[in-house]
Amino acid sequence: MTSVKRSTASSYASSFSSDLPSLSILSMDASPERAQMCHSALSALRRVPMSLSLSASMRAGTASSPPMSLSAEAAARITSGAPLCRYLNNVSVGYCAVRRCFSFSVSPACLNISFANSENPLCLCIVTSLWMKTGFMSIIAYLRGNSNRIMPNYKVGLKKSTFSGIIKLVYTLEPLTRQNSDRWGALILQCRESTAFQSLAWRDALDSAFKQLTPVYLLIQADDTVIGGLPAFVFQPIPGIKLWHSLPWNLFGGVFIIDSVQVNFAELMSTVETYLENASAEKGWCERRWTFSPQHSETYGGLLSEMGYERTERFTHLLPMNRDVDALWHAYNKRVRGAVRKAEKSGVSVTHTEEAAELASFYEMYLTTVRRLGGTPKPLSLMRTLMRRNLAKLAIATYDGTIIAGLLYLHFNRTVTLWCEASVPEFLQYRPNNAIFHYIITWACEAGYDWVDFGASPPENRGLIAHKEQYRAKRFDFCHYTKVVSPMRRALWTQSEGILRKLYTRMQS
Structure with missing residues (x-):
C-alpha cells in the first residue's frame, strides 16, 4: 500500500x-x-x-x-x-x-x-x-x-x-559586451526612470566622441534572468587618473531595475559595491561617483551613505505633461505667455531641423554662448551622432531668415531633456528662447511624453531658476554619492581639471 x-x-x-x-x-x-x-x-x-x-x-x-x-x-x-x-x-x-x-x-x-x-x-x-x-x-x-x-x-x-x-535573493553582474548588448535596449525601456542618458545610443555616442571615456556597463541578473542594468563610464583625463562615474557630467546614472521586478535593495547594492571595490583595486580607479535621479536618490542614497559615500545635494526642474496643451499653456506664468506672443508677433518662427548647415550655424552660436557663460562645450561630432541615432532633435528660432536661437534636446522613453541651448544676445528682445521652450513643451505633450526635464541649475543662479519655474516646472532634489579611493591621485585631478577644461574649450573653437 x-x-x-x-x-x-x-x-x-x-x-x-x-x-x-x-x-x-x-x-x-x-x-x-x-x-x-x-x-x-x-x-x-x-x-x-x-x-x-x-x-x-x-x-x-x-x-x-x-x-x-x-x-x-x-x-x-x-x-x-x-x-x-x-x-x-x-x-x-x-x-x-x-x-x-x-x-x-x-x-x-x-x-x-x-x-x-x-x-x-x-x-x-x-x-x-x-x-x-x-x-x-x-x-x-x-x-x-x-x-x-x-x-x-x-x-x-x-x-x-x-x-x-x-x-x-542572489544577484550577479555581467559586463555588457558586443555579444550581449542587444539585451540592454529591451530592459532599459522597461524602467520608468530611464532617460536618454541610459540608452545605448548615448553610450555609443560618448564612446565615439571622447577617447577619455570608456563605457563599463553592467547587466544585473537574478536567477540567471536579466532584471536591470548599471550604466557607467571610466573617465581618464590624464595618464594615471581613472574615475568611475555613473554617469559623467552630473547626469542621472545608478541602478535601473525593470519596473515589474521586486528586488532586495540592500542585497543588490551590497553585491554591486563588492564588485566595484574589486574592480577599483584591480583597475586603479581613484574615485567612484554615483548620480541618482530624484526617486533613486531616496531608494539607494541611504544605503550608499552607510557604505561610506559622501553625499552632495543638487536639484533639477521637471515639468509633468498632462496630455493637454491648453492646460499647460494656461499654467505658464503670464510673463511667459506674453513673451511667446511677442515672439510670434515679431515674426520669430520655431521649427525642427536636420540640415547639416543649420546644425553648424547653431553650433557656432552655441560655442559663443558657452564661452560667454564660462562653461565647457560639447563637441559637434557628439551632436551629429545623437541626431543621427534619433536620440536628439534640434529646434531653431529664425528671424528674417537668420537663426537667432536654438536648443538641442534629447527624447527617450517617457522624458524629454532640454540639453544644449544657444542664442544671439542682440535678438533676445524678440523672446526667441521663450518661443523655443513653448515649442518643445508642446511637441513633448502631443508626442505622449510624461516629463520635460529642464536640467540642473547652479543654486546661485536665481534668474535661471526663476525662468524654469515660470513654466511651472517643479523642483526635484537629487544627489551625488562619492567615494575617493586614492586621495593623492584624486587631488592631482582636482589641481589640473581647470587648466585642462580651458584647453579643451579652445580646441572646440
Missing part, C-alpha cells in the same frame, strides 16, 4: 502544473498515509538546484509525521498543464479565502512566507525562482484573477498545518 502511495505521490510531483512556470506545490495532511505521500512527493521534486530552504511540521491529534525538509540544492519545476488552483483542498473560492491561509513578510535578506490553516485544508505553494523574476505579489494576483478555477478534487482531514519558507 505504501509503495502505491509513493508512486501516486511521484505522479503528483511530475504532473503538478500551472500557468506560472516555476512553482513548487506541496500537499500535506495529518494522516500518516498522506504524510508518506508528501514525503515521497518531496523526494520526487529534488531535481532543479535552487537557493531554497524549507522546513515543515504536521500534527493531527496523536498522529504526527517526521519533520520534512528540502535542502538548499532541492527544488521543483512545474510545467504547463492543469491550473494551479486545482490543488487547493476544500478552500472556499475567492481571494479573501485564499489570503487567510498565508501571510508573508520581507526581511533585509530574504522573503518569509508562512502558511497556516485553521479551518480549511490548503495545499501549500511555495514561490521559487518565480519570486526573483516577477515577485511574490504576482502569485496573489494569479489566485485572485483565477478564483473561479479553484476546483478541489479531493478532501483531507487536516486539523493544523504550518509551513515556513525562506528564499534568499
